[in-house]
Amino acid sequence: MPLHDPVHAFVPYPDAPVPHAPTGPLSGLGFAVKDLFDVAGYPTGGGNPFVLAMSGIKQQTAPTVQRLLDAGARFIGKTVTDELAFSMNGDNAHFGAPINSAAPLRICGGSSSGSASAVAAGLCDFALGTDTGGSVRAPASHCGLYGLRPTHGRVSLQRTLDLAPSLDTCGWFAREVQTFARVADVLLGADAAPIGRGVRLLWPRDLWALAEPAAVQALRPAAERLQALAGPAAQLSVALESFDAMYWHLRHLQGREAWQTDGPLIERFAPPLGPGVAERFAWSRGVTDDQVVQAHAFRGRFRTHLGELLGSDGVLVMPTMPDIAPLRAAGEAALEDYRNLAIRLLCLAGLSGFPQLSMPLARRDGSPLGLSLLGPAGSDRRLIALAERLAHQA
């Protein structure tokens, strides 16, 4: 980890040698890794003391981390994650709340809180996170970073702690779009469809209606620059059934899988879980088979629905989060309310498996706010190319 970590982004493991290629496309870049990924020479703590105790020192490095090392990037350290990655608050009862340099009185968002904090503070050039229900997109929006939730399954999560495998994805953060794109070239390669093809912007008015009016206002100039570049966005509605239905189906899928993943640990050790996390696992345990069956069926229908709306070239332009980050001093209840609203925005990518890129293109009250692009499966690199064009034009 860095000698000085004033934002408490890193877990202070003793440094172990992590060799990287002497040259390569990521040469000169330093990166941090959320403490869910195995790195040889380090434990994998997952933000929970029991997971950390049981981990031992890993002998092998997660393949996604290894790809970055092989591309010449330098490993800096492992970052704090919300406990067992099952929170969006950017706080951990055992490892603390990393500081959001872009808005120090506000939360980082999570669960990839330390990775976002480290990049926002300039302690590294980019950082790996994971996104199950929003854990890359939320902190990207709150910390003023580029952050991608890739197409489900596109970036390997081997040798990485699961939360809910059918929803888990591996994303990353960077301050600069150029850096972000260099990492994309290594982790994504090329899309199956060529980048050069035009996109068709779409404006999901029902999603925008969920965001705070002040946030919508703040995002408007960036959305207009985007339309000036790529053509006007056609209005549409994206909800299937209702946002409430989508919210619950996502929560049932995530809850069931989270309990399958962590229930054995929780039942064996009765670990003291942090506020919110304990309640969510207790709730997850009670998700019924019927709820899961219905959620699976809904997910299939939603994927088809959104796939048809997007076609091969549609890109939703949408707010990443309902608003700027809540204050650190906000209580658990206020954070839970915020989270429940946020999930309604975030669940499109989760339910569909489609990629979503958050771009740090707006501020409100001095705090960052992300504008998102959500495209069809496999369009990840094209979304980033659009962000690059937009940044170069600005």
Added chain:
Amino acid sequence: MPLHDPVHAFVPYPDAPVPHAPTGPLSGLGFAVKDLFDVAGYPTGGGNPFVLAMSGIKQQTAPTVQRLLDAGARFIGKTVTDELAFSMNGDNAHFGAPINSAAPLRICGGSSSGSASAVAAGLCDFALGTDTGGSVRAPASHCGLYGLRPTHGRVSLQRTLDLAPSLDTCGWFAREVQTFARVADVLLGADAAPIGRGVRLLWPRDLWALAEPAAVQALRPAAERLQALAGPAAQLSVALESFDAMYWHLRHLQGREAWQTDGPLIERFAPPLGPGVAERFAWSRGVTDDQVVQAHAFRGRFRTHLGELLGSDGVLVMPTMPDIAPLRAAGEAALEDYRNLAIRLLCLAGLSGFPQLSMPLARRDGSPLGLSLLGPAGSDRRLIALAERLAHQA
């Protein structure tokens, strides 16, 4: 650690080989070690996630643990400690509250909670703990175990996490006095004064007045058996100045040293400390130089005072704790009140550096209660011999 740990006494580190002598005086005995002592192949977590993260895998074993291994005892695992050993509640916000098999609705007491829990549950024959302000004696009393706070400095604490070095001691727990004495032979050797010499029992009436009347009542039969064996106890008062003065001097000594030990960690990482622990460290930080100077002077006077009362053969007969263990459901405030009362009983050994043995010779409401013997410096083995005689006679 044991395959099954239904009392949550152990920290679930991956098992590493810890060789022990094939034969020896402790052959056939299995022991556990509070997670403050280094054991090669394991981290040392100290009940705090940051200490655990920074630990890495230790390469060398604490000499006191090594002596047990060299005597043929088999290492079973590392046990949960109250956070940074700075609590008497037997709870840890990160690693949970080990269960007290002798009184499952009540706390184990701490900070050597997991060691006491493991021995009480029969998961091992004996276990190492540390006692700074009562961390062996309190759980011994609450869990129905023999537990010794040795003469300060008599048992090595090298390669063990400090709390307050001028008060820290290394003790142990066992269910059976025979087992307890076998460990004593290895860790203490012989006293300078021969064991066979008679003892002169002393009854500190001002100390007894601090205990709950029902607890006094419950301890009386054991105290009478002891007097039948070793002669009637002469009544005396032991407080110097007042119990309040003694309480505060001990707390100032412990607080200053605890802050010297853990202040750098706390200031560097701002770790989320558990309830009570956070408040005690915050208080410790504010202990003044003047308070410490006065406490040092008082400690010298008290050691002389108690040394004169005891002479070479005096042994105080006293309650270990004010009462049976508080309920697990007791709030932090009730526990704090109990702790503050307990320290008035426990501070004699801390301030004097003299040995104190708690014997599981009473019960009240079905829960254990310890009777203590406190003798002059270096009389540790003689106190245990007295406990052996008492047990054999029963």
